[in-house]
Amino acid sequence: MSGNRVGIIGIGQSEFRSRRDDASYPDLVREGVVRAMEDAKLDFDAIQAVVYSLSPDAMIGIGNAERLGIDAVGGRNKPFLRINNGGATGISSAVAAYYHIASGMFDVVLTAGADKIGECGDSQTVLNKIWDPSYERPLPLGTINMLAMSAVRYMDRYGMTEEDMARVTVKNRHHASLNPKAHLRKEVTIEDVLASRIISWPIKLLDCCPQSSGGAALVLASERFIKDNKLDAVWITGVGHAAETYWMGDRMGNNPTAEHADAYALGRSFEKSYRMAGITDPMKQIQVAELYAPFSSTEYHSIDAARLSPSPQETIQRLRDGEYQIGGRIPVNPSGGTLCTNAIAVTAMARVAEIALQVWGRAGAHQVKGAKLGVASGNGGDHQIFGTMVIEA
Amino acid sequence: MELMERQETWSITYNHALGETASYFYAKIRDEGAIYGKRCAKTNRVLVPPRSFSDETLLPTTDWVKVGPGGRIEAFTIVYEKFNNLPDPPYAFGYVLLDGADTALGGYFKGIDLKDPAAAAAKLKVGTRVKAKFAEKRTGAMLDFWFELA
Amino acid sequence: MGLRNQPGVIGCAIRPVIAPRDRSLEEVIYDTAQLALTDAGLTIEDIDGIVVAANDQFDGRSISVMMASGPTGGVDRDIMSTPSASEHAFVLGALRVATGQFRTQLVVSWSPTEVSSMPEAQRLGADPYFHRALPLDELSAHALQASAVEQVQPDARTAAEAVAAKNRSHGQQAWPQPPVTAAAGPMRWPVTPAMTSAPVTGSVAMVLATPDFVQQRSLRDVAWIQGMGWATEPSFLGDRDLATAPALVAAAKQAYDGAGITDPISAFDLAELTDATPYTELLAYEALSLCPRDQWAARAADGSFAQGGKLPVNLSGGVLTWNPVFCTGMIRIAEVANQIRGRAGRHQAANVRRGLAHAGSGFAMQYQSAIVLGKEARA
Incomplete structure (x- = not known):
């Protein structure tokens, strides 16, 4: 190439x-x-x-x-x-x-x-209309409820707790406090998150994007x-998209191809991007990631899908150990991520922009030192259509 | 300077054709108080709600299979926030794998005290057995049935 | 034309009208995608990527690609959507094939009639800042354009009536049980019922492939993309000279440069031009350098663009015969592809070596595209 x-x-x-x-x-x-x-x-x-x-x-x-x-x-x-x-x-x-x-x-x-x-x-009303008119819209579905159900399954399968969810918010709010472009920049504690009002159990107000x-x-x-033209640039070395079934109920039940707790097609999309960029060992080669996660719980399966952890249980442990914060092993969402800023039409573009800035060394106060290779992702539909990108200096 | 706003509302009506497969499903709910799925002959998986083709094999589904009324909870949430155009909270809903089905069907969970979120969540945890209940008067719609703890 | 790999059209399914309404929209899309794969002699396993296009306000869905992913084979595949126009799905599919990173693309578009008022759905496309209060739907925009054209070219009306008659005549040959021939809905001056057709449910799908794939599978009946251009008019109608089509001039230049065409009128064996009204077809004649406006009336009268004429235009009967509003653009491209592939059906012309497709959509043809397709891989 x-x-x-x-x-x-x-x-x-x-x-x-x-x-x-x-x-x-x-x-x-x-x-x-x-x-x-x-x-x-x-x-x-x-x-x-x-x-x-x-x-x-x-x-x-x-x-x-x-x-x-x-x-x-x-x-x-x-x-x-x-x-x-x-x-x-x-x-x-x-x-x-x-x-x-x-x-x-x-x-x-x-x-x-x-x-x-x-x-x-009426954003959740608009988002209710992404579902099938007769089979699913009569239910009170919205993106928050959809991902609350993903969180419930992730808890059931891998042992994530409400405190673990809160930890993601605490981390990303800290990152956002360093990023003047972020929307929610106030730092919060685990206690703040747990004490915030329940929206759709187990998701609380401070588990949600703005x-x-x-x-x-x-x-x-x-x-x-x-x-x-002798311009300065960073390089897109891997791109990919993949989708999974539209039907949330097909991601449950008996042996689903795409498990609703996880982000199956996000993983498939990352596989394509990694193959194209020649990435064989993501945990060693990737230095920074901006993963689309509008709710605290969804950062876990995004890290899993990007293969920035050996297993979901290990993802939970590593997040507890601070490995995904700035200064940790692989900072995830150093900008504060989607959890702190969500202007839907450009949210996933901001993931690309932030990784480009990181590998360029121009991220400012939330710069990950020495990052030369990073990945970005975006999730669309009812957690259904995923895009990924590898960017290198 | 003065910054102005203008309120605009979208209100458009649609008449969505349901096709034969969904029409059969709703007719059975209305007339028999029963839930049917449709089988993909290649994978043998019973899709509920029924689809006329499998999105995995892209083959037409073949035979009808009566499923439920028993089943197990696959996912749930309990909503405590008011959203425009949705019911007053709290309410619980989620997805249930009905006996004989391979995929999960959405519905409300009723008959559970939702005042204490943690206690309610424990009652609804993944794997819990439930039963589909049907309304006396049915119109052939998703809200003609709901789930209660078995 | 600068593309690393020249894309070819290897399969088409054109369904300009779908009735009765015994299938859900999702099932309609499934049927159409399957027909295109069958036409290409492929299965979904051969498809590396998908691009779809639909209008959420026509569909009554907030993000139409979601519902369409399953029926088009999007599960575990790379799928994108271009809701700006059906023809944009074709363009993006072609670009993806051209990168060489995909062997094939399936491109699909559809346009249902499940909304109670199509004009009402279209009016939501007027911005809330300055235009929402006006009765601005697509037909109104077409009428504004038609009156602007008549203002500067008084005999355009005569030409427009002849174009409408020509396309209806073509349509009657292509479609043995001719449909309702005119819109039943309200008209906007100067557009008469005879100059439009009522919205119907329709859909279209095409399969694109790289030259390597075509060779490996020994595929015949390929329509190669020799040139491709697309361009856009500004946001507001008031900022445009509606009697001209500068974006189509720009799109045509891209397409003709790519195909190495210098004398368009003699370069093509036929064309399919978007005739949302006959005025749009007339504007396309000029912008595509097929006929200057002062000759519109004469050429329309002498049958230059009719079957058997110098350059037959819209042998399919065009939008004036069937009007699945949102996907008419991709249908024009598919019609030309099928003419080249010898698969056009009742309206197949003899010995089609090269054809031109024009897609125009949005308010008064805001989006303009020109596609040159040919039997030879290189122009």
Whole structure:
């Protein structure tokens, strides 16, 4: 692949907040784009194609809201398309931008998006409508309830406790306190988490991500363009996607292929990315990870799927031992992660952006010292569609 | 400066075709108070709720299999938070592997005191035996049945 | 055209109308995907990746790809979705094949009619900041475009009526039991019932493959992508000159440059152009350099674009015959592919070596794509 690599040359992210009443939806998209373009030190004319990152329309309250963002990304008369893989959308968009370049057709591609979840009064209602109209929507399903059931199974199978869940929040809030772009930056204790009100047992308020508003963008370029223009870059060396069954009840019962406690297809997606990047021993080779985990409990099976631990029981123990915090063996979510910031359309793009910054050595106060190789992931649908990426300096 | 807001509501109606498979399933619930699954001939797995094809083999499912009413809890949650357009909390629901089925079916758990979360969670733990109960008046819908501890 | 591996179309299933409603949407998608695999002579095991496209507001689902993953074979496979347009799923599938990281792609799109009011669903696509209060659905946008075209080209109406008649005539040959021939719904001036057709449920699936895969499997009946372009109009209708189609000019340039085409009118044996109204077909003639606007009326009258003419356009009958709204774009591409593959059915033309597909979608053709397909691997 040498000479045909694809690099990240520009990164832009908002400071994510609950509300951004000063900015319309396209204004927020523009915020990420302008920052990424400044970071790439390129004019808009250099952008040859755009991949637009947007998950459910209903969350933003505008049908095909990507059309409203065309101007914000400078898409006029340019190749432009939108990706929606649910929560994975941000990383799926980055991967789609990667394919634009890896196809040989383009040298410089922008991917961008934004979300204003804080403006949606009924996000769990919108998310109930991701399920089958007759079989599942009559049930009070939402993403919180869905993942509460995953946590229940993870507890049952591997011995995770409510304290173990709280430990993830404590770790990630500490990380977020070091990251000015993160939304929830207040440090909390295990006791705080356990004392917070129960939302959907065993998930409590402080086990949950916030609803965030903000934008993000990435500029990707071909190795040829990067070298010809003497640009600085980090390299995308592995990409992958995999899906598992839509039917949550099929992830339980007798010998399911994809167990709902785990993240089966996330593991399959990581396998693809690792194979492509030549990673054979993830625990030794990976120095930092940003794994999409909107609830504390889900960080456990994400670490398992990324093979950053030998077993789920060991993941629980290693998290207790501080091995996944900054300064530990493999820091996971040094930015604070999805648990501290969730602007759905770009949440998984932020995972990519953060890993790019880490291996670039530009992450600031939450920098993982000496990180040269990192991984990012995104989860979409009803914990169903997963995207992964390996990024190297 | 003054920052304004504008409230917008989406309200659209859909009439989703259920197809023969789901229609049969609901007719059986309405008319017989019974739950049926459909078998994938290749894997022999009984899919509940029934699907006309298996998403693993991509083959059409073949024969109907009556399942339940007994079963075991596969997953549950107890909701204590009010969400718009969902019932008033607390309520418990989850997935049950009905006897004779290979996949789990969603439904409410009723008849359990939910005041003490830890005690309620212990009663509903994975593996607990339950039984499907049917409403007297049934319309052919998922909420025509629920689960109670066996 | 700069692609590392030239993608070829090796299978198609075109279902521009699906009735009666005895299958759920998920089952419709399953049927369509299976038909495309059968047409390609493959099974799902041969598929390395999937791209789907649908409109959540038409489907009544918040994230349509979720429901579609199972029926398209997404379980344990790489699946993505492009809800911006059906043709974008084709484009992304082609790019993925071109990387050489996939042998094959299955691309699928659909458009149901389960929503009680399609215009109401479309109106949600108007932004809440400036346009939601207006009665802006797709037909209104088409009507605004049609009146803008008539303003600058007064005889466009005569040409539009002739184009509508041509496509309906083609449609009657392609579809022996012709459908309802005109929309029953309300019209928007200057678009008349004869210039549109009512939304129907439809779906389409295509299988794409690398040259290596085509060779290994000794596949025949391949339609190779010789050139591909797609581009976008700005966000607001008010920022556009609706009497022109600059994004399609840009898309055509990409596609023609890729295919090495310098004289489009003589380069193709046929074309399928999006005729949401006949005005969109006319605008496409010009933007694709097939016919300048001052010759629209003359060429429409002399049958240049009719069956047997210099460049037959929409032998399938086009959108004016069947209008599964969201997936009409990918259907145009699949129709051209099948003409080249000799599998177009009743409307198959003789000796098709190269064809042009145009997909236009969104408000007044906001998304524009041009695809050049040919029997030869290289243009």
